[in-house]
Amino acid sequence: MRWLHEEQGVEPDHQAKRIDSEKRRIQACLSSMPFASLSDQVLQAYWLQLETRIEAGKTSHTSARLALRAAAALLLATDREGQRLPQQGDVDNYLHAVPGQAASVTGFTNFLNRQHATTLAPRVDVKRARKRRKETLARTLMTMARCADQGEAWREAWIVAAMEYFHDTKLTQKMLRQQTVERTTDGIQVVVGGVTYWLPLDIEC
16 A cells, blocks of 8 residues: 555545454454354344444444454353353353443344343343452552563553552543642552542552
8 A cells, every 4th residue: 555655645545444354353253153053143143233233324343343242252152062042141151251241242132132032131240240350450460560660651550450449440541640649658649539549559469
């Protein structure tokens, strides 16, 4: 594409390239099911519904791909051979492992309910999901504590993770830069919405 731009001043169509990339990823997702299996047939049918929504301008290729990926993951978690459709227990187990996928998989469970007379409902055990998130944050903080390069980027990432771990307060690094952050003798003080939070600068490994 560079030579075309240099010779003719033609800019590549970045949106078309992005859509083409999404289409390839969608095809890869569709190919992940065992060939001609029940799961394969169901995923193909679900894709036809998503494709219709794309053509109607009701969703994007990216959103469709994410929904399709969640559906494929649920189907494979249910039965690697692709011969069984998800039951409520399968949905619960899947969301126990990846609670953040509840929204993405909802469209697929609704599709199954309509097309296959199931009564699936994506349910997330909030208490269990919070515990898993806490464990993930603890591992992140432990790993960061062992990091030799503790510069400004490290400090921002540390504060973001520590705010959620110690105070259940979610911040992005962009949001953090708009807050007041002060170093103290024994840690860091972060002021968010007029509330002062204290964070340790390190934790025991």
